[in-house]
Amino acid sequence: MYWCIGFALLLVLMPTVAVPVWENVTTSQFSEDDLSNLTEAVTKEMTQQKTQQKASISAADVESRAQVNVQRKDPDKKWVFGTAVIEAPKEKGAYPEGWIYVAKMEEAEWKVALEGSQLFQSWLQDAPSTVVNSNEKKAFANRSSDVKIMADQDQLRLPFALGATWTLTGGPHGYSGQNTPYSSLDLAGGNQQVLAAGSGNAYTMCGNGQGWIRIIHANGFATDYYHLLNNIRPNGSWVDVGTFLGYTGTDVSCGGYASGRHVHFALRYNNAYVSINGREIGGWVFWSGNSAYGGYAMHGSTVRYPGQGLYHYGALAPNQGIVDVVGRGTLNVRSGPGSNYPIVGTKNDGEIVTIACTATGTTFTGRSKTTNIWDRIGNGQWVSDAYVWTGSTTAVAPTCN
C-alpha cells in the first residue's frame, strides 16, 4: 500500500521536479568547451585518486563511467563547485563512488580538488561565497585532531521516523559491497520515507539521477543515501535532522544494483567512508560480520540480525548511554557511587539514561569495559558505568562536585 502511495506521488511530482538544479550547466556563459575541459580535468583527478588507492579500475573505465556535475560557478568562470561520480557497473554489490569537488581556473586550465584532499580544504576557504557559502566552509572544515572524540559520538539518527521499526535488510558492508571499510547499512520498511540522520548541507550526487543524496554534518560526519525514489534534489541547501529526503527505491541511476526497495545508508568522517563497526546510530550499536551484509545490531542486550526489525530510539546525546546488563535482568540503582550504597531502584536493559556527572567507586566489568566509573543519573541515583553503553571507556560527563 505504501509503495502505491510513493509511486502515485512520483507520477504526480515527476514533471515538476525534473528541472532545476542542473540547468545552469548549459547556460550560455559556460560553453561546450568550458564544460568538456572541466569534465576532462575532473575525470583526470578521479583517475589519479583511483590509481593512488591501487583500485583495479582502469583509466578507460573511469573515463567511460565518469559523470561530472556543475552545481555552482562564479560569474567570471574562475571557480566551480560540483559533484563528480564514477558510476558503478549495474551489478549486485557495486555502488557508485562520488566526490564533491572544487575546480579553479589557473593559466587557462582547470585545476581540480576532490573532497578528502588537503587542497580541497584550502580551496573551499578561498572560493568566493557565490560558489561556496559560509555554512559549507564551516561544515567541510577538517577536524582530524578530534577524530577519536567525535567518532565516539556521532549523534546521528537512523534515516527513518523516530519510534518506527524498519528492517535491517543488509548489515555492515562497503561502498562496493565487499570493499572495506564496512561503512553502510541497508534499511527498508515502514512508510518508506527516508529522513535526514542529522542536520547539515545536502547534495544530490548524480546529475541525471534521482537516487543519491549526501549530507555533510557540522560535526565532521557525513551520511549517504542511495537508491532513493523521487528525492528532494538538494543543491547544498541546509536540511534539519528528520527532513524528508525521498522514498526508499531501487534507483540505480549512478549504477549498482537493488533487488528491492531500500535505502543504502553510509557513514563518512572527514570526507571519507569510515567503518560503522562499534558505532551507535539511532540507539543501536552496529557490529560487522566476517563478510559484507552480515553482522548485527545491539541495543543493550537485545540483538538484531539482518532480516530483523530495528526500533528507532533517536540520537543519543553526548552524555547519554544505553543500559546493558549483559543479559542478566535489571541494573541496580544505588544512592551513591559504589555497591556499598543502598539499592534505591532498578533500570531495565535497554533503557536510555542521561548522565549528569560521574564519580569513582566499585569496579565492575560489563560487556565492553571494566571500570570504576559511576554515573549519576538522577538525584541520589547512581549506576555503574560498566553497565551503560556510552561509546566510550572514559567518563562522558564531568566529575560531580
Ligand SMILES: [Zn+2]
Ligand atoms: Zn547497501
